[in-house]
Every structure is written in structure tokens, then in C-alpha cells.
Amino acid sequence: MPIKFEKVSHIYSDGSPFTYTALKEIDLEIIEGKMTAIIGATGSGKSTLVQHLNALLLPTSGKVEVLDRIIASDEKPTKLKSLRKNVGLVFQFPEYQLFEETIIKDVAFGPKNFEFSEEEAIAKAKKALAMVDIDPSYYDKSPLDLSGGQKRRVAIAGILAMDPKVIVLDEPTAGLDPQGAKAIMELFKKLNKEYNKTIIIVSHDMEHVFNYCDDVVVLDHGNVRCHLSVDQFFKDSNWCEQLHIIPPFIIQAKELLKNRGIEITKDIKTVDELAEEIAKKVIK
Amino acid sequence: MGSFTLGKYLPLNSCIHKLDPRAKIIAMLIVLIAIFIPAGWLGYGLIALAVISLIFMAKLSLKFVIKAMKPMLFMMVFLLVINILVVKSGTIILSIGSFAIYTDAIIQTLYIVVRLVLMIMITTALTATTKPLDLTLGIEDLLKPFARFKVPSHEIAMLISIALRFIPDLIEETQRIMKAQTSRGVDLKEGKLKEKVMAILSLIVPLFVSAFQRAEDLANAMEARGYAPGATRTRYKVLKMERNDYILLVVSFVLCIALIILAIL
Ligand SMILES: Nc1ncnc2c1ncn2[C@@H]1O[C@H](COP(=O)(O)OP(=O)(O)OP(=O)(O)O)[C@@H](O)[C@H]1O
Numbered sequence: 001m002p003i004k005f006e007k008v009s010h011i012y013s014d015g016s017p018f019t020y021t022a023l024k025e026i027d028l029e030i031i032e033g034k035m036t037a038i039i040g041a042t043g044s045g046k047s048t049l050v051q052h053l054n055a056l057l058l059p060t061s062g063k064v065e066v067l068d069r070i071i072a073s074d075e076k077p078t079k080l081k082s083l084r085k086n087v088g089l090v091f092q093f094p095e096y097q098l099f100e101e102t103i104i105k106d107v108a109f110g111p112k113n114f115e116f117s118e119e120e121a122i123a124k125a126k127k128a129l130a131m132v133d134i135d136p137s138y139y140d141k142s143p144l145d146l147s148g149g150q151k152r153r154v155a156i157a158g159i160l161a162m163d164p165k166v167i168v169l170d171e172p173t174a175g176l177d178p179q180g181a182k183a184i185m186e187l188f189k190k191l192n193k194e195y196n197k198t199i200i201i202v203s204h205d206m207e208h209v210f211n212y213c214d215d216v217v218v219l220d221h222g223n224v225r226c227h228l229s230v231d232q233f234f235k236d237s238n239w240c241e242q243l244h245i246i247p248p249f250i251i252q253a254k255e256l257l258k259n260r261g262i263e264i265t266k267d268i269k270t271v272d273e274l275a276e277e278i279a280k281k282v283i284k
Numbered sequence: 285m286g287s288f289t290l291g292k293y294l295p296l297n298s299c300i301h302k303l304d305p306r307a308k309i310i311a312m313l314i315v316l317i318a319i320f321i322p323a324g325w326l327g328y329g330l331i332a333l334a335v336i337s338l339i340f341m342a343k344l345s346l347k348f349v350i351k352a353m354k355p356m357l358f359m360m361v362f363l364l365v366i367n368i369l370v371v372k373s374g375t376i377i378l379s380i381g382s383f384a385i386y387t388d389a390i391i392q393t394l395y396i397v398v399r400l401v402l403m404i405m406i407t408t409a410l411t412a413t414t415k416p417l418d419l420t421l422g423i424e425d426l427l428k429p430f431a432r433f434k435v436p437s438h439e440i441a442m443l444i445s446i447a448l449r450f451i452p453d454l455i456e457e458t459q460r461i462m463k464a465q466t467s468r469g470v471d472l473k474e475g476k477l478k479e480k481v482m483a484i485l486s487l488i489v490p491l492f493v494s495a496f497q498r499a500e501d502l503a504n505a506m507e508a509r510g511y512a513p514g515a516t517r518t519r520y521k522v523l524k525m526e527r528n529d530y531i532l533l534v535v536s537f538v539l540c541i542a543l544i545i546l547a548i549l
């Protein structure tokens with residue numbers, strides 16, 4: 001069951017002088033079980049696009065198909081709770097949604113809303129907090145007393161605790177330290193690989209896209225510019241050039257090596273692999 | 285929120301938009317006074333004519349202005365009900381058993397409604413054509429003469445402009461938090477009372493937290509740039525009255541005088 005956008009347009013403040021078309025007849029099919037990156041310049045419509053996935057925004061025209069639910073422009077959807085349970089959306093700067101007295105209660109808030117009992121919700125919260133590396137000694141602290149990065153992780157745990165099938169993340173690593181960002185990305189990769197979650201992630205960080213994602217969707221002024229596998233996308237150096245993206249380190253290194261006469265054709269992701277390939281070429 | 289138009293600025297290009305905010309504020313005050321002069325329907329007709337031509341000149345659509353009245357609809361209905369229950373003079377137009385509706389009740393309500401509608405129209409015409417910041421500049425200047433009575437005109441204007449400045453931000457913030465909590469299963473429409481209380485709490489707490497945060501950030505930013513209340517400072521935008529501004533003042537003044545004459549006759 002893929003996630004499908006069919007001719008989806010979204011117009012903000014339709015019919016007023018402030019009207020703005022953020023999505024223009026988008027056709028898109030995101031494959032289940034993959035980790036898909038959504039990239040594009042600021043204002044290209046990424047946040048708008050992902051908010052259609054759990055019907056926070058409804059298409060102005062066209063339809064969205066997510067997990068057997070069809071959300072079309074011409075009908076007001078009802079009973080969205082099961083959709084929202086199964087599609088967890090973590091907003092850009094989610095730390096602003098924390099409100100409970102204690103961290104554990106805040107993380108349990110989601111599962112409790114989805115009809116889990118108090119104990120079940122707490123158990124799920126503990127599991128989710130462990131996943132994002134929040135130490136049990138913090139559980140009874142106020143979420144407002146945490147650092148920015150910790151708040152972010154608690155907020156992400158708040159969504160993970162709902163155990164959604166599809167996890168959508170809007171720039172989850174913005175403002176995190178590199179170590180913390182890496183840990184979070186690795187967590188998503190693990191959720192994707194081991195728990196078979198579909199992950200959709202909005203990101204500006206090409207290293208993350210390159211290292212962790214399977215597919216990439218490029219948005220440009222409300223249009224889908226391309227939808228390719230990550231390897232294909234970065235192999236064709238035209239894309240990065242056209243979109244004014246600085247390619248990931250490994251791709252840059254490959255390019256530089258190629259200019260010096262060492263061409264590496266194999267798809268590689270890490271520095272170690274690169275070193276190995278260079279060694280092979282040089283020793284030969 | 286998108287349909288809430290009362291007090292919203294509309295960036296259009298019209299001669300009314302270009303007027304000096306001070307002239308517009310004074311003209312509005314004069315017309316507001318005129319609305320309260322009991323000059324009968326002819327008087328209201330005159331004001332309505334003036335206000336509608338003003339709205340037309342400002343390139344505002346009537347639809348926009350009518351939308352601004354929506355929040356007042358409830359109040360108008362409420363007034364009608366009260367008047368029907370209280371006013372017992374004039375002739376009876378409808379009677380059900382011992383309960384009767386009198387003509388005066390209807391006429392009085394109509395008077396009030398017409399006044400309200402005119403007032404909303406004129407204030408909407410002001411706020412829709414004047415940037416909030418210009419509005420506060422105008423208020424500041426108009427309050428200047430009261431400085432000798434220790435009225436802190438600059439501080440009042442600064443307060444108003446900060447408040448106005450943050451309204452859209454707070455609306456946006458509310459929507460964002462609402463969306464975030466909706467994603468966590470909050471349902472603001474359905475659910476039991478306890479769930480609803482929780483839902484509202486999940487909205488208000490983050491909103492307050494971020495509002496205080498913003499206030500603190502703003503205070504720090506202002507202080508870092510050397511802001512001190514009461515200090516003399518120059519202005520980036522200097523207001524200047526021009527021919528059209530005087531025309532507006534004269535027209536509204538003449539309108540007011542005409543109503544007084546009508547009322548006396
Ligand atoms: N509530 C709104 N009302 C009107 N216009 C909006 C609203 N939200 C977003 N927009 C506009 O829609 C466009 C797309 O916004 P969106 O938030 O989807 O961009 P984005 O790709 O997520 O950008 P960023 O990388 O900065 O997060 C922007 O030009 C923005 O100005």
C-alpha cells in the first residue's frame with residue numbers, strides 16, 4: 001500500500017488577497033517500508049506536503065491516499081483518529097508542544113489519547129524515551145527544564161510512543177549538535193530496518209540524506225522536480241548543480257578523485273569504503 | 285482564522301491607503317461622533333453614503349467589510365431579543381397570547397444596529413487601509429499634546445504596536461501547537477469533558493510558555509539595541525499632512541456639522 005498523491009494542490013487563504021499556492025498538482029508515490037527524504041529550498045512546500053499525510057491539511061484539489069484512507073478535496077473527512085495514530089508527524093521545532101508536568105506524562109499523552117490504558121501508555125512512553133536516549137532519571141522532571149536538544153528528543157519520543165506505522169519528520173535534526181543529530185538519524189534508520197516503519201523525513205542536510213535515506217523527492221516551488229533513489233540522485237552530478245546543493249562529502253571526494261584520474265564507480269557511503277576503493281585502484 | 289477580517293490590514297494601493305494616519309484617526313473620531321447625533325434616517329443615510337464611498341475609494345470589497353461584522357452578529361441578535369422583551373411602546377405588530385411585539389422595539393433595535401454597522405464599517409475602513417505600525421505612529425503623535433498631563437504617549441504607542449505586532453504571531457503559534465497536538469491524538473471537537481479540558485490545557489500551556497519566551501527575547505533584543513523608555517529618539521518615518529489629508533478632515537467635519545443641523549431642524 002504505497003502513499004499516493006494524485007494531482008494534489010494546496011492553496012493557502014484561498015480567495016483572499018493573501019492567497020498562495022503552496023503545492024501545484026503534485027503526483028507522488030512514496031513506497032512503504034522505505035526511508036524517503038524530502039528536500040527543496042525554503043518555501044518550496046515541504047512542510048505543506050507532509051501535513052497532508054495525516055490530514056492536518058486537506059488538499060484544495062486532488063486526493064491523498066495513505067494506509068487505505070483516501071483524503072479527497074471534495075469531502076470533509078471524519079474519524080481521523082486511526083489515521084493520526086498510524087501516521088505520526090513530528091513538526092519542525094516540536095519542542096514547543098511539550099506541556100505536561102513531567103516528561104514521562106508528556107510522552108504518554110499521545111498513546112493515552114489513542115485509547116491505551118494508563119499503564120500501557122506509561123510502558124510505551126518508557127520504551128520510546130529509551131529509544132531516544134533519555135535517561136530514566138529524567139522521567140519525573142519538567143519537560144520545560146530540558147535543553148533544546150533534549151526537548152527535541154522528548155518530543156520525538158512523544159510520537160514514537162504512539163507506535164505509528166508511518167513516521168513523518170519535519171527537519172528533526174535542525175539545531176541539534178552533530179553527535180545528537182547522528183544518533184537520531186541512526187534511530188530512524190533502525191526503526192526503518194528493524195521495525196519496518198515507513199519513514200518520511202524533511203531535511204536540508206545532504207549528508208543525512210545520502211547516508212540514511214533510500215529515496216529522495218525534490219520539491220521546487222510547489223512542484224515535484226524529481227523522485228529518485230538516493231544513489232541515482234547523487235550519481236548524476238547535474239542534479240546537485242541544478243538545485244544549488246552542495247553534494248555530500250563522499251560524492252565530492254569521488255568527483256575530485258575522478259578529476260585526478262581515479263574513477264570509482266561503485267556506490268559507497270563511508271570513508272572506510274572509499275579508502276578501500278582507492279587502495280584497490282592505487283595498488284593495481 | 286482565515287475568515288476573521290475585523291481589524292485586519294489589507295495591503296492595497298489606493299488613495300485612502302496613502303493618507304496620513306493622524307488625519308484618518310481624527311476623521312474616524314469625528315464620524316463616530318456624528319453617528320451618535322440623533323439626526324434621523326436621513327442623517328444615517330448621509331453617513332452611510334460617505335462611508336460606502338470611502339470604502340469604494342479604498343478599493344475594499346463590500347464582502348470583506350461585511351465579513352468583519354460577523355463577530356457582531358450575535359450581539360445584534362441579542363439586542364433585538366432584549367428590546368423585544370423590554371420595550372412596550374408604540375403599536376403592536378404581533379401578539380401571541382399575552383406576549384406582544386411592539387413597533388418601537390423593532391425601530392430601536394434598527395437604530396442601534398445601523399449605528400453599530402456604521403461604526404464597524406468606519407473602523408474597518410481605518411484598520412484595513414492603515415498599517416498597524418502607522419496607526420500607532422499616528423496615535424503617538426495625537427497623544428503628544430497630553431504629555432504635559434504626564435500621559436506617556438510614546439510608551440502607550442509602543443505597547444500598542446508590540447501588542448499588534450504579536451497578534452499574527454500568536455495566531456500562527458496557536459495553529460501550529462493545535463496541529464502538533466492534533467497529531468498526538470487531541471480532538472478539540474469531540475470527546476468527554478475531561479478529555480476536552482486536557483485538550484485545551486495541551487494548547488494553552490505551550491502557548492503561554494512560548495509567549496513568555498517571546499516577551500523575554502523581545503525585551504532583551506530591545507535592550508541590546510539601547511532602547512530606553514522616555515529617551516528622545518528620531519523617527520524613520522516622518523508623518524506629513526498633505527492636501528488629501530486636509531480634504532478628508534474637512535469632509536468629515538462638514539458631515540458632522542450637517543448632522544448637527546439636521547438634528548436641530
Ligand atoms: N499558513 C499559511 N498561510 C499562507 N501561506 C503559507 C502558510 N504556510 C506556509 N505558507 C507559504 O507556503 C509556502 C510553502 O511553505 P512550507 O512551510 O511548506 O515551506 P517549506 O518547504 O517547509 O520551507 P522550510 O524549509 O522553510 O520549512 C511558503 O512560501 C509559505 O510562505
Ligand SMILES: [Mg+2]
Pocket residue numbers: 046047048092170
Ligand atoms: Mg518547513
